[in-house]
Amino acid sequence: MGIDLIFRIAAIGILVSVLNQVLSRSGREEYATMTTLAGLVVVLLMVIKEIVNLFDTIKAMFHF
C-alpha cells in the first residue's frame, strides 16, 4: 500500500529542487519560486490524502 508513494514524493522533491537550481541560475527567480510552490502543493495533496486514509483506518480499527 503506497510504498511507491514514498519514491514518487521523493522524485517530486528532487525534481523540484533541481528545477529550482536551474531556474534560479538562469536568472528566472520568480519561476523558481513558482515551481517550488507547485511541487509543494502537489506533494501536500498526496500527503493529505494518505493522512485522511490513515485516520479513517484508525477510526475503524479502534472503534472510535
Next chain:
Amino acid sequence: MDIIQIVGLGIAATIIIAVIKGQKPEIAIQLSIITGVVIFFLIAGKFAAIVDLLGSYFNKADIDIMYFTVLLKIVGIAYIAEFGAEICRDAGESSIASKIELAAKVIIMTLAVPIVTSLLELVISIMP
C-alpha cells in the same frame, strides 16, 4: 519477514530525506509523514487481528464490552497523538508537540472517568 521490509523501507526513506533536506526541508518533512503512514498500513492487518482476538477474549470472559472499547479508544488516541507529536518534533516544533501530548493526556483522562467511577463504586460496595 515483514520486519525486514519495514526496516529497509525506513532506512531508504531516511537516506532520501537526508538528500532532500538540504534544498527542500518542507518536502522532507512530508516524506517522513508518508513513511510513517505507509509503515502503519503495513502492520494494520496484524493489528486488527490482535484487536479482534482481544475482543473475543473479553466476550468469552463476559467482561463488560464498554471497558474494552474505552481501552481501545485510549490506545488509538495515544497512537495518533504520538504520531503527530513526533512529526512536529522532527520538524523542530517541540512546543507544538508538547501541546499535542498535553491535549492527548486530557482527552484520555476524560475517557477514563467512567472506568474510575465504576472502580470506586465497586470498592465502596465491598467495604463493610
